[in-house]
Amino acid sequence: MKKAVVCGAGGFIASHLVKRLKKEGYWVRGVDRKLPEYAPTAADDFMVVDLCEEANCIAALDIDGAAPDEVYQLAADMGGMGFIHSAECEIMRNSALVNIHMIDAAAKAGVPRYFFSSSVCIYRDMEPGEDEMTEDEAYPALPDNEYGWEKLYAERMAMAYGRRFGTTIRIARFQNCYGPEGTWDGGREKAPAAICRKVAMCEDGGTIEVWGDGKAIRSYTYVDDMVDGIYRLMHSEMEGPANIGCPEYVSVDELVMATAEAAGKTIHIKHIDGPVGVQSRNFSNERIYSVGWKSEWPLKRGIAETYKWIEAQVQARDAGKTQEPATAG
Ligand code: NAD
Numbered sequence: 185m186k187k188a189v190v191c192g193a194g195g196f197i198a199s200h201l202v203k204r205l206k207k208e209g210y211w212v213r214g215v216d217r218k219l220p221e222y223a224p225t226a227a228d229d230f231m232v233v234d235l236c237e238e239a240n241c242i243a244a245l246d247i248d249g250a251a252p253d254e255v256y257q258l259a260a261d262m263g264g265m266g267f268i269h270s271a272e273c274e275i276m277r278n279s280a281l282v283n284i285h286m287i288d289a290a291a292k293a294g295v296p297r298y299f300f301s302s303s304v305c306i307y308r309d310m311e312p313g314e315d316e317m318t319e320d321e322a323y324p325a326l327p328d329n330e331y332g333w334e335k336l337y338a339e340r341m342a343m344a345y346g347r348r349f350g351t352t353i354r355i356a357r358f359q360n361c362y363g364p365e366g367t368w369d370g371g372r373e374k375a376p377a378a379i380c381r382k383v384a385m386c387e388d389g390g391t392i393e394v395w396g397d398g399k400a401i402r403s404y405t406y407v408d409d410m411v412d413g414i415y416r417l418m419h420s421e422m423e424g425p426a427n428i429g430c431p432e433y434v435s436v437d438e439l440v441m442a443t444a445e446a447a448g449k450t451i452h453i454k455h456i457d458g459p460v461g462v463q464s465r466n467f468s469n470e471r472i473y474s475v476g477w478k479s480e481w482p483l484k485r486g487i488a489e490t491y492k493w494i495e496a497q498v499q500a501r502d503a504g505k506t507q508e509p510a511t512a513g
Pocket of ligand 1: 234262361367
């Protein structure tokens, strides 16, 4: 039985990844500074530790005296645009420490395969309608925010360790990811979850506030698609970073309209000042297509699933119900 350590398994994408690895027959250890908030973990073993500490990274990779076959590094100080712009120091410090210690511990423990979750935030801003950008066009580098610079550094560090220690390194640059069991309130939520929450809390015919002019172009990737991309990339021969993203590009206003449709409501938009990030995104997915991946979740279908889950969370909160604490299991 293959053994995997999944870092960040108390978070959104990695908790879904743990479920996928269990389906594929793995023994899985989850590691995070917290348990998943919305559902019990599917991991066989779960360590609640701070991965900024080197000793915790070393301990996380010790499974009865042996190293795991695979490490998936998805732990990061992470949030939507509001968080990314207000927590620059935390992002630059904490995520870098996790990445430094984890790749160092994994390479020295002799872990054969290591996955790192990077982001399309490593790319420069684009004009709407500009030609697709490929992975190589990340350079000369000009990320729009510190989160992107930290990811770029961590990518390079992982590749340097791969060259020195012979560890197989796989790197995905994720587009915006959304789906059930992701953060939906509290300040770290990303745009699709925030919009689902606002629409769920808005009466039919009402108005929601949206940061910016609503014209910024993005693609949103459903979490099942993302996890499938991670799994395929990890087991491929693909050297170097690969973008993973749904090829459906929409404006923020179109995202609101898709959410309103899923809710069966008429929603009006009031644009207000707020952190928006880059103007436009348009990336080539040719590399990830070459490992057999394709997006199975158009925005309409993914948003319908996500909206249903977030609406239920909002209703449970409003009814004063508290969530059952998630337990390792
Ligand atoms: P998330 O915030 O839900 O999960 C990250 C997890 O890392 C959290 O559970 C957090 O507690 C954990 N963590 C942070 N610092 C830690 C520490 N010091 N020690 C132990 N655990 C720690 O985020 P997510 O959306 O699931 O993102 C997963 C990965 O994918 C991150 O690396 C993120 O940067 C990357 N990514 C996500 C998106 C997206 O749209 N969600 C887009 C691009 C890249």
